[in-house]
Amino acid sequence: MKISVNHSCSDFDSYRAARVKSLFNCDSGANFALEADLPIDDSDWRVGVVVGPSGSGKTSIGRQLFGPRAVWRPRWPKDAPIVDAIAPASEFDSVPAALSAVGLGSVPAWLRPYHVLSNGERFRADLARLIAERPARAVVDEFSSVVDRQIARIGAMAFAKAWRRGAGQAVLLSCHYDVLDWVEPDWIFDTAKGTFERAEAGRRLRRRPPISFELWETDRHQWPAFEPHHYLKLPAMIAATYYVAAVDGQPVAHVAVSTRPGMVEARACRLVVMPEWQGAGIGLRFLQAVCERWRAGQNRHGICVPTLFHTSHPGLCAALRRDPRWTQVSGALVGDNRTKCKESMARAAARGRMAFTGAGYGGHFRAVQGFRYLGEGAACA
Template sequence: MKLAVSHSCAEFDSYRAARVKSLFNCESGARFDLEVDLTIDDPDWSVGVIVGPSGSGKTSLGRQLFGPRAMWAPRWPKGAPIVDAIAPGGDFDTVPAALSAVGLGSVPAWLRPYDVLSNGERFRADLARLIAERPARAVVDEFSSVVDRQIARVGAMAFAKSWRRGAGQAVLLSCHYDILDWVEPDWILDTASGKFERAKAGRRLRRRPPITFDVREADRRLWPAFEPHHYLRLPAMIAATYYVATVEDQLVAHVAVSTRPGLREARACRLVVMPEWQGAGIGLRFLAAVCERWRTGKNRHGIRVPTLFHTSHPGLCAALRRDPRWTQVSAMLVGENRARSVMQLRKAVERGRMSAIGSGFGGHFRAVQGFRYLGEAA
């Protein structure tokens, strides 16, 4: 595929224009020409990248690749949450899965309109919509240009990994070279040098660096840093052991574990991954590492017990079902019986354990699914 870009404008001869030409020995700024030859006519690739400095012709090449209509610029409705705006005629589970796949796992953000999201959230929402609606060919301009580099790298990795699970071809246009290893593209065109690279069949040009993290016990004083990113507002767990994952002393993930009556089982709760690390695959690895500690007796009680984990997140449920280390043990569509909860609260007040009854818990629609950790040997 040969592409030629040619732009021209009027030649100016004002005093300042003439002085600039004289000072910098520049004869003219009226023309821009670029020719490239890309061997990408076949369907045997999924993700390509055109990278180079601003003004080097990336956008013009992108428009010529698949035509102007392939430039990904979704229109977002005003006054509607992004969970309604993404693939409105599609299956519901597709939307949370796409949002989680690109690292936008903050449930409150799903309930906000696009125009009130942060730049990082908009970047990931655009990618989630691209994954969910999945056109046959798409070109994403200014890829990762408006977000900090941590979100850019993790977001690039999460998008490429999710995009490759389905059909279609996507070309990313970016002025940042630091995303190349994280995208692991099938081909790269560098507009600064004119160099074109394409991976051999079944291989990729780059390999993303491994993400290693440390797991350590903590206390509830670190929970406030994670609490704004958890989808529920709950009091601190009683008699729980708190764990955090860190990358170079940066807080990345959190989970708390407490024992169930009889010390025969443990229960993990409050799993949170910081937004800038969502989509990097750390959450499940961290949760499994903590549960493995409890399975092998590496806890403050010195007991070897399996660990239960409950979640309502469709994407996380699907990931746990795919993981052979976990088995599903329960599924509930509604909360507990509210009337029974009120009776229990009334008895607690009568015994002097509480000062007020409250309205009770339960009766709401919430599809909670439970999983038990079986271990690495599974």
């Protein structure tokens, strides 16, 4: 594919313009020309990147690749949350899956309109909508330009992984070279050097840096930092063992584990991954590392037990079902019986064990699914 960019404008001769020309020995700023040869006419690629400094012709190249209409600029309604605006004609589960795939796992953010989101949330919402609606060809301009570099790298990796699961070709235009290793693109055109690189069949040009984390066993004092990012408003777990995953000393994920009656099983709850790390795959790896500890008896009780984990997050449920180390053991569409819960709480209050407000929990629509960790080499999926 031959790309030819030629832009021109008026050559001004004002006093200041003439003085700038004289001071910096610049004849004119009226013309811009760029020639590029991009051998990408075939369909044997999924993600390409045009990278280079601002003003080097990336946007002009992007407009010529697939035509101006392929440049991804979604329009967002101001009177609807993003969960309604993304792929409204598709099934519900595809929308949370797309949001989670690009690391926008904050459920409260799903219930807000696009214009009130932060820059980082908007960046990921745009990518989630692209994944959910999935045009055959798309060009994403200013990719990762307006977000923190940590969010940019993790968001780039999460988007590329999710995009490759389906069909379509996406070209990312970026002035940041730090995202290249995380995108692992099939080809790269550098406008600063005028060079084109393409991976061999079955390979990629770059390799994503590995993400390793430390596993800390701690107490409930870490929970307040993670609580705002949990999709339920719950107090800290009583008599639980708390775990935190840390990358370079920075806490990035949290989970708490307690024993079930009879100490024949453990139950993991309060799994939270910080927003800037969502989409990196740390959450599931971290959860499984903790469950493996309990399976091996590495806990303060010294017991070797399997671990149960419950969630209503469609994306996480799908990931656990795909993993042979987990097996699904339950699924409920509604909460517990509200009347029975109210009576139980009243009895507990009469014994002085808790305060009773007269309310009961349950009866709500919430598809909670339960999974048991079986461990490495498990035969059941």
